[in-house]
Amino acid sequence: MFPAARRHLLAIAFCAAPALPAAAAEFVVIDGGPGMPSIIEVSGPIVPGDADRFWKQSRNLDKAIVMLESPGGDVEEGLSIGAEVHQRGFTAFVPPDGECYSMCAIIWAAAKHRVMDRTSTIGAHAAFARRAQADGSVQAYESGMANADIGAFLNDVGLSRKAIRYFTWAAPDDFNLITPEVAQLLDIDTTVIDGDTLYNVEDRPTPGTIARQTATYMFLQGDCASLLGMDDAFLRQQGEERLKFGHQIFGGEVFMDRLPEMADRIKMTQERMALKDWCTAAAGDLHTDKLPLGISGPSFDCSKASSRTEHAICGSFDLWLQDRALGSLYSVIRSKGADRERADLTRRQRDWIGQRERCGADEQCIADRYNAWFLDLSLLGAGAR
Structure with missing residues (x-):
């Protein structure tokens, strides 16, 4: 009303x-x-x-x-x-x-x-x-x-x-x-x-909106599932459902005309952004559209959250994504290091958690800490290859 x-x-x-x-x-x-x-x-x-x-x-x-x-x-x-x-x-x-x-x-x-x-x-x-x-x-x-x-x-x-x-x-x-x-x-x-x-x-979704959502699911499945700890099969299923939905509402001739255009736009945007930034932004867009992504929190168990910072992370979808991306990168780098390198990485991770905790419930401060540590980890990962 x-x-x-x-x-x-x-x-x-x-x-x-x-x-x-x-x-x-x-x-x-x-x-x-x-x-x-x-x-x-x-x-x-x-x-x-x-x-x-x-x-x-x-x-x-x-x-x-x-x-x-x-x-x-x-x-x-x-x-x-x-x-x-x-x-x-x-x-x-x-x-x-x-x-x-x-x-x-x-x-x-x-x-x-x-x-x-x-x-x-x-x-x-x-x-x-x-x-x-x-x-x-x-x-x-x-x-x-x-x-x-x-x-x-x-x-x-x-x-x-x-x-x-x-x-x-x-x-x-x-x-x-x-x-x-x-x-x-x-x-x-x-x-x-x-x-x-x-x-x-x-x-009243438009053909372009549904085509964008369909293409976003497709790109998330191919490029971001492992980074954000998402289920590849779930993303594929959601993309297929949006595709069918577009066909049902607008018919194949109208809807399929939009899909290549939206895919090209997404690809151009991807090329201008770091992968992590595009993945989190794309997942955020689908979340804003109230579409499912198959995730229910950050990389840790929110039922065990004990600090103001952890509660702030659990209450913010954007911070979920930051935490999941960082957790994936940390796990990959740690799995490739020797014992001494893993010990050093663990120490640095604990130091970073301490810095993050000093943000309290300030979400922008927490996001800045995630971005800084993700960049450091990316450089460590590049040096280890």
């Missing part, structure tokens, strides 16, 4: 909108009160100077819902507003029966958190300019430069190639509508309000 407090806040916003001039966008800021986001209403056409006005209205806000009802307007101003919304982590919302077209749709898509109502109308088309004709009429024509700028911007904020084409495809006198179903197929994570029911992003 839509939370009562937020429903009340939005009702205030709807009632507070003043009569709007046709010449420029109107910005109305409504304070959300303690613990609630403020609301920034953006209504009317977007014209030169509006990006600066938006910044002045929003610069002191930590959290905000940007409510959009606009026919669009100036490309450069719209992209600047969209960049501000994206960078600030604001939520973009097209309210019930609201209409958001052209650059307004670009601003909505640029947000990291997007919300629409089942009755919202969001439409996108190619950017265009107007040229006066000899007979006094005005002709609209597509602007290649503006469309290139929009495409590059949407790529930077994370939209898929299919979504970018959809947003810049329709002719200047037409619109491609973004319904909840279209947004889902275009890999645009969107929260949808349908009457009194709120469908979160997790309730």
